[in-house]
Amino acid sequence: MQQVATRRPRRLRRSGQSVLYWMALPGILFFLVFNYLPMLGVIIAFKNYNFRDGIFGSPWSGFANFEFFFTSPDLFRVTYNTLFLNVLFIVSGTIASVGTAILLNEIRSKVSGRIFQTFIFFPYFISWIVVSLFLGTFLATDRGIIDSVLVHFGFDRVDFMNSPGLWPAILVLVYLWKSTGYGVVVYLAAITGVNPEYYEAARIDGANRFQQIVRILLPQLRPTILVLLILAVGRIFYGDFGMIYALVGDNGQLYSTTDVIDTYVFRSMRTLGDMGMTSAVGLYQSFMGLIMIVAANWISRKMSDEKKGVLY
Amino acid sequence: MVEHKTFGFRLFNVINYFFFSVLGVICLVPFLIVLGSSFESEPNLKANGFALIPKHFTVFAYQTVFQLNAVMQSFLVSITVTVLGTLMALLVTSLLAYPLAQREMRFRGAILGFVLLTMLFSGGLVPWYILITKYLHLKDTLWVLIVPYLVNPFNMFVLKSFFETIPKEIVESARMDGAGYLRTFTSIIIPLSTPGLATIGLFYALNYWNDWWLSLNFIESDHLVPVQLLLKKMISNLTFISSQVDTSKFIQVPANGVQMATTIISIGPIILVYPYIQRYFVKGLTIGSIKG
Numbered sequence: 001m002q003q004v005a006t007r008r009p010r011r012l013r014r015s016g017q018s019v020l021y022w023m024a025l026p027g028i029l030f031f032l033v034f035n036y037l038p039m040l041g042v043i044i045a046f047k048n049y050n051f052r053d054g055i056f057g058s059p060w061s062g063f064a065n066f067e068f069f070f071t072s073p074d075l076f077r078v079t080y081n082t083l084f085l086n087v088l089f090i091v092s093g094t095i096a097s098v099g100t101a102i103l104l105n106e107i108r109s110k111v112s113g114r115i116f117q118t119f120i121f122f123p124y125f126i127s128w129i130v131v132s133l134f135l136g137t138f139l140a141t142d143r144g145i146i147d148s149v150l151v152h153f154g155f156d157r158v159d160f161m162n163s164p165g166l167w168p169a170i171l172v173l174v175y176l177w178k179s180t181g182y183g184v185v186v187y188l189a190a191i192t193g194v195n196p197e198y199y200e201a202a203r204i205d206g207a208n209r210f211q212q213i214v215r216i217l218l219p220q221l222r223p224t225i226l227v228l229l230i231l232a233v234g235r236i237f238y239g240d241f242g243m244i245y246a247l248v249g250d251n252g253q254l255y256s257t258t259d260v261i262d263t264y265v266f267r268s269m270r271t272l273g274d275m276g277m278t279s280a281v282g283l284y285q286s287f288m289g290l291i292m293i294v295a296a297n298w299i300s301r302k303m304s305d306e307k308k309g310v311l312y
Numbered sequence: 313m314v315e316h317k318t319f320g321f322r323l324f325n326v327i328n329y330f331f332f333s334v335l336g337v338i339c340l341v342p343f344l345i346v347l348g349s350s351f352e353s354e355p356n357l358k359a360n361g362f363a364l365i366p367k368h369f370t371v372f373a374y375q376t377v378f379q380l381n382a383v384m385q386s387f388l389v390s391i392t393v394t395v396l397g398t399l400m401a402l403l404v405t406s407l408l409a410y411p412l413a414q415r416e417m418r419f420r421g422a423i424l425g426f427v428l429l430t431m432l433f434s435g436g437l438v439p440w441y442i443l444i445t446k447y448l449h450l451k452d453t454l455w456v457l458i459v460p461y462l463v464n465p466f467n468m469f470v471l472k473s474f475f476e477t478i479p480k481e482i483v484e485s486a487r488m489d490g491a492g493y494l495r496t497f498t499s500i501i502i503p504l505s506t507p508g509l510a511t512i513g514l515f516y517a518l519n520y521w522n523d524w525w526l527s528l529n530f531i532e533s534d535h536l537v538p539v540q541l542l543l544k545k546m547i548s549n550l551t552f553i554s555s556q557v558d559t560s561k562f563i564q565v566p567a568n569g570v571q572m573a574t575t576i577i578s579i580g581p582i583i584l585v586y587p588y589i590q591r592y593f594v595k596g597l598t599i600g601s602i603k604g
Contacts, residue, residue, distance in 0.1 A: 020411035027408025035430040041439020119336035127522035129543045134342035143361030282436020
């Protein structure tokens with residue numbers, strides 16, 4: 001270490017800081033290779049990419065890739081689906097998580113509270129593939145549970161795999177099932193952080209339990225809700241590939257309501273192999289995402305009357 | 313506290329307990345259905361569909377699964393990737409988080425910004441895919457399932473804020489005794505950070521165990537397919553299971569049962585560590601939300 005240190009600039013050596021940079025080096029290299037090199041790779045969007053010539057050898061194509069995507073009907077469909085599903089997820093997820101966390105906090109028995117929390121949190125740890133099998137047990141058209149119940153009560157079977165109109169609702173239910181437990185833990189942490197003196201003061205003023213929740217707890221939770229909302233809005237142009245592809249797969253019948261930018265990009269790349277066009281879609285997504293983050297941060301700055309937004 | 317005795321208070325409690333009991337059942341039922349079905353005989357599964365309580369109890373599906381080389385090989389891949397990946401990710405992440413927790417570090421702000429930017433903007437799937445396949449030549453290797461997830465910026469920030477909560481006095485007394493940064497890190501910071509490292513380690517382990525994105529993109533050889541991707545293939549194609557069996561043995565393959573049994577076995581490790589995971593997760597998320 002001594003020998004290495006003598007080659008460093010004088011100021012670093014004196015404070016012994018050079019070792020800090022050596023420690024950070026693997027992490028910095030990781031981001032450089034896996035995040036910053038691909039950023040340079042966005043020039044593929046302006047090229048007619050072929051594997052043999054690579055990123056830099058392939059011929060330029062100008063804006064042809066963007067023209068192709070922006071004039072195709074796919075652009076509107078996948079953008080609409082991504083935004084629509086994400087808005088549904090964000091709104092329903094926030095309401096479910098905050099509501100459940102408040103109700104769970106009202107359960108005074110520590111043991112019961114922990115048991116309930118354990119049950120609700122459980123789905124968060126299951127992979128989307130396993131969730132898709134779970135979902136299959138309910139929706140399967142030949143022997144699914146919902147069909148069995150419907151037939152039992154004399155109703156017609158429902159062909160879920162050919163009913164795109166039902167899928168936004170199905171996806172929202174599955175999303176809530178899997179992620180509410182996680183949200184509850186986050187909000188429960190915020191709830192336990194509320195100063196008990198506020199409640200005490202409210203009780204002295206004669207506030208009942210419901211009034212305490214509305215007047216004390218909800219305003220105290222506002223900052224946490226806002227932070228998580230803004231982070232979610234910043235990612236509104238990103239579909240959850242792991243979720244959608246595991247649950248919907250390659251079922252073309254359902255694309256009209258379930259195909260999001262991420263699944264579209266994956267499919268275009270793997271099946272069509274059109275790297276240039278796919279890269280243009282990816283760049284469109286990243287660029288829109290960046291705009292959303294900057295805008296969300298600007299709004300958060302306005303809403304909190306502070307110099308700094310949530311992110312910077 | 314008079315309110316405890318009111319009728320409204322009691323009614324609310326009853327409804328609340330009922331609500332959470334229903335919610336708890338909803339969260340567990342899909343799991344229990346698959347668990348029950350995995351012990352049901354194949355003819356019954358085909359005829360009656362899924363079963364919460366099997367009518368004809370059998371462990372034949374499990375016996376078959378443990379004889380399927382493809383499934384056992386997948387478990388080996390998943391376990392290797394999870395253990396190796398988690399250890400390496402913890403090492404690289406903490407080595408990055410520690411310097412960034414030192415306020416006196418000269419280029420700290422710049423490096424923090426460098427990491428933060430990766431959370432805001434990316435080159436997209438295509439350049440990332442081409443980098444890994446064409447330039448790093450990682451496609452269809454075990455490493456491609458590990459290396460791309462080595463540092464998660466969110467985990468790094470959580471760990472960094474954990475390091476910052478370690479009392480200054482302890483660190484300063486070590487520095488007075490002549491310990492450099494590296495020495496302080498290995499003999500003071502690491503032993504004091506077990507809860508933080510465990511939280512982050514579990515985040516990483518869960519991520520590696522449940523991931524199928526990397527294998528879906530980069531794995532072609534059968535012997536490198538992790539459990540989740542194998543399950544994906546099983547679910548989308550039942551005949552896939554039969555194709556994995558050496559037909560010369562003439563065993564009847566309970567395809568549906570094998571699907572269920574493999575699923576249950578893939579959740580097994582999570583259930584075993586779940587009580588510990590949950591405790592640490594709650595702590596880790598608390599730290600994360602303070603930072604947020």
